[in-house]
Amino acid sequence: MMELTRKGEYAVRGIVYLATRPLDQVCLLSEIASAVDVPQTFLAKIFQQFSKIGLVRSYRGTGGGFVLGRLPENISLLEVVEAVEGPITPNRCVIGEGQCDRVAGCNVHPVWINVQQQTREILANVSLLQLAGK
Amino acid sequence: MMELTRKGEYAVRGIVYLATRPLDQVCLLSEIASAVDVPQTFLAKIFQQFSKIGLVRSYRGTGGGFVLGRLPENISLLEVVEAVEGPITPNRCVIGEGQCDRVAGCNVHPVWINVQQQTREILANVSLLQLAGK
């Protein structure tokens, strides 16, 4: 339970690596993939997701590659994780009413809300800058 | 991510229901299953796991069924969840060294440890008594 998938793990590794590189320098996917030991084709999918929401910026063709979309101090671990894993929802019924038919008298519900909030807060307070150790 | 499986959901619902019942009274699995709307055969597996670690006590044959293994105030949500979902490990490498070859210079690691501890603490501080609303 509560386990990050490989996809999430790869995502973090990949973008943290990118954050360790010079920010003005376009970085090849192949370089990232081999540096963090992730299948390149798989990492490609992950970076496409990053790109769509602006976490990274991509350039095609010769001299192409990836750079961070924002300064590493302005990208949180929460954003990275949720970008590929979806929202952090410890229990289905946290998503919203209607999913959980027992919301009314459900004493478990607020506990999961609590877990969700604590977790999000922890992840939101960690930036790529910190993770990159710079 | 961080989502409880159906098994975990059913487990909580089932044992919370049991906690709402008179403690000295043996409760049929069929009653629990229909009360919390879970397939009986599936719930059977879950309660077998509970039984093995003493969360519930089972009686076979006529007049058989289940009772809580301890007082509801002494059973935490954490125990219930971990009984069926396994230990709460947000990231594989939290499990132990050797799993994560990047432990040495890994700045992500302590963050997951933090998430794990916070989550466990929250769940550990909720008892079946509270959840049963008694």
Place this chain on the structure above:
DNA sequence: CCTAAAAAGACATAAATAGTCTTTTAGTTA
């Protein structure tokens, strides 16, 4: 010995995970 009820284990199906492969699009350079 017949019935009740949980235990145990084999089996089945569906969904999610973890990829791969191929083709297309965009940009660079000779």
Place this chain on the structure above:
DNA sequence: TAACTAAAAGACTATTTATGTCTTTTTAGG
């Protein structure tokens, strides 16, 4: 402009996990 480079996009596959079901066995009571 042709050739090359690199990401984007989408189809496809394999493996694992989740979510059960079914059958047989064990234990207990009447």
